[in-house]
Amino acid sequence: MTLSEAREELKRLEMEEFAYGYAMGSLHYDGETGAPRDTYIPRGKALGILSGVGYQLATGERSERLLDALSEHMDELTSAERRTVELRQKDLRELKSIPMDEYVAYRELLNESHIVWTGAKERDDFASFEPVLQKIIDANRRFAALAAPDTDPYDYCLDKYEEGLTMERCDRFFGVLRDKLVPLIEKVKRAEAPDTSLLGVNFPLDRQEKLSYKLMDLLGLDRSRCRLGTTEHPFTLDLSKYDVRITTHYYENAFASSMFSVVHEGGHALYELHTVDEYAYTGLGGGVSMAVHESQSRFFENIIARSRPFCEHIWPTLVELCPELGKYSAKDFYRAVNTSKPSLIRIEADELTYSLHIMVRYELERAFMHGELEARDLPSAWKELYRKYLGVEVPDDRSGVLQDSHWSGGQIGYFPSYALGSAYGAQIVAKMKETVDVDECVAAGDLSPVCAWLEERIWRHGKLYKPTELIENAMGAPFDAKFYTDYLEAKMAAVYRF
Amino acid sequence: MTLSEAREELKRLEMEEFAYGYAMGSLHYDGETGAPRDTYIPRGKALGILSGVGYQLATGERSERLLDALSEHMDELTSAERRTVELRQKDLRELKSIPMDEYVAYRELLNESHIVWTGAKERDDFASFEPVLQKIIDANRRFAALAAPDTDPYDYCLDKYEEGLTMERCDRFFGVLRDKLVPLIEKVKRAEAPDTSLLGVNFPLDRQEKLSYKLMDLLGLDRSRCRLGTTEHPFTLDLSKYDVRITTHYYENAFASSMFSVVHEGGHALYELHTVDEYAYTGLGGGVSMAVHESQSRFFENIIARSRPFCEHIWPTLVELCPELGKYSAKDFYRAVNTSKPSLIRIEADELTYSLHIMVRYELERAFMHGELEARDLPSAWKELYRKYLGVEVPDDRSGVLQDSHWSGGQIGYFPSYALGSAYGAQIVAKMKETVDVDECVAAGDLSPVCAWLEERIWRHGKLYKPTELIENAMGAPFDAKFYTDYLEAKMAAVYRF
Numbered sequence: 004m005t006l007s008e009a010r011e012e013l014k015r016l017e018m019e020e021f022a023y024g025y026a027m028g029s030l031h032y033d034g035e036t037g038a039p040r041d042t043y044i045p046r047g048k049a050l051g052i053l054s055g056v057g058y059q060l061a062t063g064e065r066s067e068r069l070l071d072a073l074s075e076h077m078d079e080l081t082s083a084e085r086r087t088v089e090l091r092q093k094d095l096r097e098l099k100s101i102p103m104d105e106y107v108a109y110r111e112l113l114n115e116s117h118i119v120w121t122g123a124k125e126r127d128d129f130a131s132f133e134p135v136l137q138k139i140i141d142a143n144r145r146f147a148a149l150a151a152p153d154t155d156p157y158d159y160c161l162d163k164y165e166e167g168l169t170m171e172r173c174d175r176f177f178g179v180l181r182d183k184l185v186p187l188i189e190k191v192k193r194a195e196a197p198d199t200s201l202l203g204v205n206f207p208l209d210r211q212e213k214l215s216y217k218l219m220d221l222l223g224l225d226r227s228r229c230r231l232g233t234t235e236h237p238f239t240l241d242l243s244k245y246d247v248r249i250t251t252h253y254y255e256n257a258f259a260s261s262m263f264s265v266v267h268e269g270g271h272a273l274y275e276l277h278t279v280d281e282y283a284y285t286g287l288g289g290g291v292s293m294a295v296h297e298s299q300s301r302f303f304e305n306i307i308a309r310s311r312p313f314c315e316h317i318w319p320t321l322v323e324l325c326p327e328l329g330k331y332s333a334k335d336f337y338r339a340v341n342t343s344k345p346s347l348i349r350i351e352a353d354e355l356t357y358s359l360h361i362m363v364r365y366e367l368e369r370a371f372m373h374g375e376l377e378a379r380d381l382p383s384a385w386k387e388l389y390r391k392y393l394g395v396e397v398p399d400d401r402s403g404v405l406q407d408s409h410w411s412g413g414q415i416g417y418f419p420s421y422a423l424g425s426a427y428g429a430q431i432v433a434k435m436k437e438t439v440d441v442d443e444c445v446a447a448g449d450l451s452p453v454c455a456w457l458e459e460r461i462w463r464h465g466k467l468y469k470p471t472e473l474i475e476n477a478m479g480a481p482f483d484a485k486f487y488t489d490y491l492e493a494k495m496a497a498v499y500r501f
Numbered sequence: 502m503t504l505s506e507a508r509e510e511l512k513r514l515e516m517e518e519f520a521y522g523y524a525m526g527s528l529h530y531d532g533e534t535g536a537p538r539d540t541y542i543p544r545g546k547a548l549g550i551l552s553g554v555g556y557q558l559a560t561g562e563r564s565e566r567l568l569d570a571l572s573e574h575m576d577e578l579t580s581a582e583r584r585t586v587e588l589r590q591k592d593l594r595e596l597k598s599i600p601m602d603e604y605v606a607y608r609e610l611l612n613e614s615h616i617v618w619t620g621a622k623e624r625d626d627f628a629s630f631e632p633v634l635q636k637i638i639d640a641n642r643r644f645a646a647l648a649a650p651d652t653d654p655y656d657y658c659l660d661k662y663e664e665g666l667t668m669e670r671c672d673r674f675f676g677v678l679r680d681k682l683v684p685l686i687e688k689v690k691r692a693e694a695p696d697t698s699l700l701g702v703n704f705p706l707d708r709q710e711k712l713s714y715k716l717m718d719l720l721g722l723d724r725s726r727c728r729l730g731t732t733e734h735p736f737t738l739d740l741s742k743y744d745v746r747i748t749t750h751y752y753e754n755a756f757a758s759s760m761f762s763v764v765h766e767g768g769h770a771l772y773e774l775h776t777v778d779e780y781a782y783t784g785l786g787g788g789v790s791m792a793v794h795e796s797q798s799r800f801f802e803n804i805i806a807r808s809r810p811f812c813e814h815i816w817p818t819l820v821e822l823c824p825e826l827g828k829y830s831a832k833d834f835y836r837a838v839n840t841s842k843p844s845l846i847r848i849e850a851d852e853l854t855y856s857l858h859i860m861v862r863y864e865l866e867r868a869f870m871h872g873e874l875e876a877r878d879l880p881s882a883w884k885e886l887y888r889k890y891l892g893v894e895v896p897d898d899r900s901g902v903l904q905d906s907h908w909s910g911g912q913i914g915y916f917p918s919y920a921l922g923s924a925y926g927a928q929i930v931a932k933m934k935e936t937v938d939v940d941e942c943v944a945a946g947d948l949s950p951v952c953a954w955l956e957e958r959i960w961r962h963g964k965l966y967k968p969t970e971l972i973e974n975a976m977g978a979p980f981d982a983k984f985y986t987d988y989l990e991a992k993m994a995a996v997y998r999f
Contacts, residue, residue, distance in 0.1 A: 022550030025543060026524040029531050038744070041725040045523060045741035048782065052520030227539040243543035246536070284546065 004072035006079060012069050013087070014285075016060060021243070021284045023057045028242045036232050036250070040118065047114040054110040055103060061091075062099040070095065086467055087286050097150040109142045113413045120411035121235070127401040129382050136410060137378035140371050143415050147372065157372040160416025164293040165423065166470050173365060173419050176426070176484055180358050183488035187495060188343070188355060194499040197338035201331040206258035210324040214258070215251060215265045217320055222269045222303065223454055229272050236408050237264040237350075239271035239300075241290070244283045247272045258325065259340055260351065263304050270303035271296055273454065277462035292470035293417055295461065297424025298431060305354050305425070306432050306490070307453070311337050311497070312446035341498040345393040347402045355491055356393060357425065363388040364407075364418040372415065426487035430478045431457075433486050502570035504577060510567050511585070512783075514558060519741070519782045521555045526740045534730050534748070538616065545612040552608040553601060559589075560597040568593065584965055585784050595648040607640045611911045618909035619733070625899040627880050634908060635876035638869050641913050645870065655870040658914025662791040663921065664968050671863060671917050674924070674982055678856050681986035685993060686841070686853060692997040695836035699829040704756035708822040712756070713749060713763045715818055720767045720801065721952055727770050734906050735762040735848075737769035737798075739788070742781045745770045756823070757838055758849065761802050768801035769794055771952065775960035790968035791915055793959065795922025796929060803852050803923070804930050804988070805951070809835050809995070810944035839996040843891040845900045853989055854891060855923065861886040862905075862916040870913065924985035928976045929955075931984050 004012065030046050030053075038046070060066065073080065073088050080088070098106070116135045123132035147156035154162075161168040215231055234250040241247050249268035251261045274290045282288040290296045307313055311334075318333035328336075343353040349360040367384055370376040376384055385404040386397045397403040409417050435441060439452045460477040468476070475481055495501070502510065528544055528551075536544070558564065571578065571586050578586070596604070614633045621630035645654035652660075659666040713729055732748040739745050747766035749759045772788045780786040788794045805811055809832075816831035826834075841851040847858040865882055868874040874882055883902040884895045895901040907915050933939060937950045958975040966974065973979055993999070 018546065019550055021543075022547040025547040026528065026551060029527055030524065033527050033531065037728060037730075039725050039728045041723075042728075042740075042744035045519075045743045045782075048516065049520040049523040052517055053524060225539075227537050230535060230537045230540075232535075242540075245543045246540035284543075 004068070006072075006076045009069060009072040009076070010084075012065075013073065013084075016066065016069060017285045020057065020060050020286070021288075023053055023060065025242050025246075027053050027057070028240055032240050032242075032248055034114070034117065035234050035238070043114055043118045047111045050114050051107050051111045055107045058098060058103050058106050062095050062103075066091065066095060083282075083287055083467055090286055090466065100149040101146050105142070105145075109146075109413070112138055112142070113411075116411045116413075117408070120405070120408065124401055124405040127399050127405070129400040129405060132405065132411070133378045136381070139410065139413055140378055140415075143413070144372060144374070155373075157369045157416065160368065160372060161419060162416075164414070164417045164420050165295075166292055168294070168419065168423070170369060173423075176423060177358070177362055177365065179484040179488065180422070180426075181362075184355065184358065184491065187488075187492060188345070190501065191343045191355065191495055191499055194501065196344070197342050197498065198335065199339045199342050201328060201335055202259050202339050203256050204258070204325060204327045205255055206325045206327075208253045208255060211253045211258050211261050214262060214320065214324055218262065218265050218308075218317075219269060221317075221448060221450060222266065222273060223450060224269055224272055225276060228276060231265070237268055238408075239268045239275070241271075241275040244276055244278045244280075244288055247275045258321075263308060263340070264350070266308040267300045267304035270300035273303070273457070274299045274462050277454075277458045278465040279463045282465040282467075287465040287467055289465060291464070291466045291468065291473055293420035294423040294427060295470050295474055297421050298427035298474065299424075299457065299461070301421070301425045302428035302431065306428055307441075307445060307450070309337075309340050309354070310442070310445060312442045314340065316446055316448050338498050341494060343495065343498075345395050347389070347395055347397060348406055350407075354425070355495060358422045359392045361418050361422040363392055364409075368415050368418065426484050427474050427478075427482065428487075429490040430480075430483060430486035431461075431474075432490075434478050434480075502566070504570075504574045507567060507570040507574070508582075510563075511571065511582075514564065514567060515783045518555065518558050518784070521551055521558065523740050523744075525551050525555070526738055530738050530740075530746055532612070532615065533732050533736070541612055541616045545609045548612050549605050549609045553605045556596060556601050556604050560593050560601075564589065564593060581780075581785055581965055588784055588964065598647040599644050603640070603643070607644075607911070610636055610640070611909075614909045614911075615906070618903070618906065622899055622903040625897050625903070627898040627903060630903065630909070631876045634879070637908065637911055638876055638913075641911070642870065642872070653871075655867045655914065658866065658870060659917060660914075662912070662915045662918050663793075664790055666792070666917065666921070668867065671921075674921060675856070675860055675863065677982040677986065678920070678924075679860075682853065682856065682989065685986075685990060686843070688999065689841045689853065689993055689997055692999065694842070695840050695996065696833065697837045697840050699826060699833055700757050700837050701754050702756070702823060702825045703753055704823045704825075706751045706753060709751045709756050709759050712760060712818065712822055716760065716763050716806075716815075717767060719815075719946060719948060720764065720771060721948060722767055722770055723774060726774060729763070735759075735766055736906075737766045737773070739769075739773040742774055742776045742778075742786055745773045756819075761806060761838070762848070764806040765798045765802035768798035771801070771955070772797045772960050775952075775956045776963040777961045780963040780965075785963040785965055787963060789962070789964045789966065789971055791918035792921040792925060793968050793972055795919050796925035796972065797922075797955065797959070799919070799923045800926035800929065804926055805939075805943060805948070807835075807838050807852070808940070808943055810940045812838070814944055814946045836996050839992060841993065841996075843893050845887070845893055845895060846904055848905075852923070853993060856920045857890045859916050859920040861890055862907075866913050866916065924982050925972050925976075925980065926985075927988040928978075928981060928984035929959075929972075930988075932976050932978075 027050060030050055034043060034046055070088060070092055073084065077085065112135070116139060119135045120132050123129060143160065144156060147159040151159040155170065158169045161170065161173065219226060219229070219231060228245050229247045229249065232248060232250040233252060235252060237251045239247065239249045249265070249272050251264045251268065253261045274296060278288050314337035315333045318336055321336070322328045341353065343355040345356050345359070346352055349357070352360050363385065366388060367376065367381060382400050382404045389395050389397045389403070432441060435453065435456050439456055441453060444450060444452050461473060464473060525548060528548055532541060532544055568586060568590055571582065575583065610633070614637060617633045618630050621627060641658065642654060645657040649657040653668065656667045659668065659671065717724060717727070717729060726743050727745045727747065730746060730748040731750060733750060735749045737745065737747045747763070747770050749762045749766065751759045772794060776786050812835035813831045816834060819834070820826045839851065841853040843854050844850055847855070850858050861883065864886060865874065865879060880898050880902045887893050887895045887901070930939060933951065933954050937954055939951060942948060942950050959971060962971060
């Protein structure tokens, strides 16, 4: 195969892989957005077949021959092509070590587990979910052993969501957080808590929806390529850089929930929508890792939207949509949405205690990937760690171990990315402020300089660089968790008037 | 290949075809139910790839070898297997005559044309749709010439939606309708028109939605396998017998529009949901033809839901949901929803003038498939035929040639099925009444005996029989359009008190 033949073949193969990925993503989206319950059966059969073809495309002889051909011309390849070869080789090696029938069965299992988990959470019935969760854990243990026999099985999981992330890095990072944040949390506990009653006003759902679109426009999200839907749990699905779906959930008496989830998912969407066009339909399209992704989503959610200037800017809109808020001020709103209090639900947690929720999940995942816990042990282990880290009593599994969809979706190793991404965000904004007057932009409701900065340094590059490389280039320095703890200290001082 | 190997291979092939059909159907559904405008671009690329694979599955060597193997054992095959072979052979022959790149390009064209047509209709701008429509017409002419060189090109189109249907049969059928219905329409014109003001009451959208679910329950639709959505144009999509989607459109001041569309699409859904389980995931699953399909949908919409007993039964629900209706009676409702008046929009047309709308489309399709009209000629030809057949002036293309989605979806030859299906329905109910007291069931709100009758004779058989065979078996006699004209005469006499 000549180099130009290999390039053509790569293009064809990547386009086919795009088509299967797009179709499977659409089926998942459909399953999450109102497809009737029992339709998971035909959907599972279709997903089984399609994922089998996806497996063959990634691991088959055609892919091997192509990689061999490209490898022979390594010196002539562009950096994008070299990175593509590197990513495909890793994928091929890992995937091929898992027998195809097991891979397909696992995909079908995940389709089913979503339904089982949804029902279990609704009925607060962990027992009905336990056997499926055990199968998911078993499959992940087995895949780790097959795909990376010389690697710690949990390191293998972490690497899937953040290339190069290890327990060692996590432990160090969480250690810094613990040292700095535990005393800060104590300090906050002793301070006078802001009044949060404004968060419970009745905010009609159709008005909340209007607010969502206002927020999407503020973020500069192109609505001809980005759809907002409603689901039980907010998420972002990147079907293509030309087709991104975000979802939210509206609660009449908790408007901040949908408000900040729209901004959070909007941050994910911005990243996906702004990869350079030439990576669309290729293996380099889309965000590079989950920590980098969360660095964008949690940046917009917390550093931007929970900032004083943003709260001031959006306040008139909030009062217009919900006149009952008129008796409060923008400052009340700012303090209320930054109030810190150890709580039960991760996605509703404040910035300060958020990482503790992550640490609980990190410890549990590590334990079950190491065979120290089984599915049946998780509810009580969960409760114990919430008592230990957050000092709260978990009253039931619905607000405990069943709250998140990640494990039912097979996403073991994802959680640390949330905390790491949050910390990346704090260091990114420090760097950004060297050249962009972020506060002034936010106050003026013009986020375009902020977005342009991120697009140039992060979004446009897709998967071209390794996550650490990308993020360190953007930050202009190695990662340092101190930016994050400093940021949280400053914010708490402002909110609690230390 | 032994017979049992061939049977295994058929099962595998059909399951793969199911998966691709399911995925492509889901993508279409997504495209119709709110996917942002510009996402048609990635969706088109994915559909192009998937339809290419679908083409290869149907026409490739693997399929040919399988059909050869099965044909060698024809005597040992079950009737279902023989029918499967027959249908696959026809498909293979016709599809293979069309080059794959043209087939894929056509699928991509249809994906794009939906967007173009939607925009053209919104802006009443036929000119923007004309080039795409011309391409669709050209492709259909070419495919007809390639796939069935010895058949009239429009007969080829008709046969795709109703196996065995020809212009000759259509002409005969429409001739009977014209002879009987034109004088009846004249008679109705001279009679005193019922008061239809009740159809314009303000019926809040959320109440209309409640009504939809009530209607679905009345029809016995299993909501764990059948989803109701909202779209610009109501439709039914059968992804599987375990996953059927129906849609409606709500208008605040025209509740009957969504009410009867839910029953219409519900009739399609009942048919799809009740094929026997053993045909699921096979080529015999789902309804056999569009005329048989419309015989079910229009049966429930008109013969059942526009009947006097149904209007009486549903009336208290309507008044409860919309108290403004309290000043009218069930009889007023019955007369209003059966009022006949030549009008512009097919899907809003009354039963009596409905077939005239179909005849317009039939004549136009026949003309352009015969090369006697081009896309640019259609707006004026449409207006002329509406003047001739319905005596109405078409004020713009939005309520003229752009009203239906069929041509933009490549569905040329579908329209006659609506009229033919309506007529089948009238003959079916006559037969059904020999053993089921239809009026009493409807009055009691218990449609299960009606559904059981249809399931036994029609629904369960999927594509096992040819449409004519199936329908004549159900009716116990050859098709006779007189049942339909008699039915319409009796109904008009009741409504207009001749």
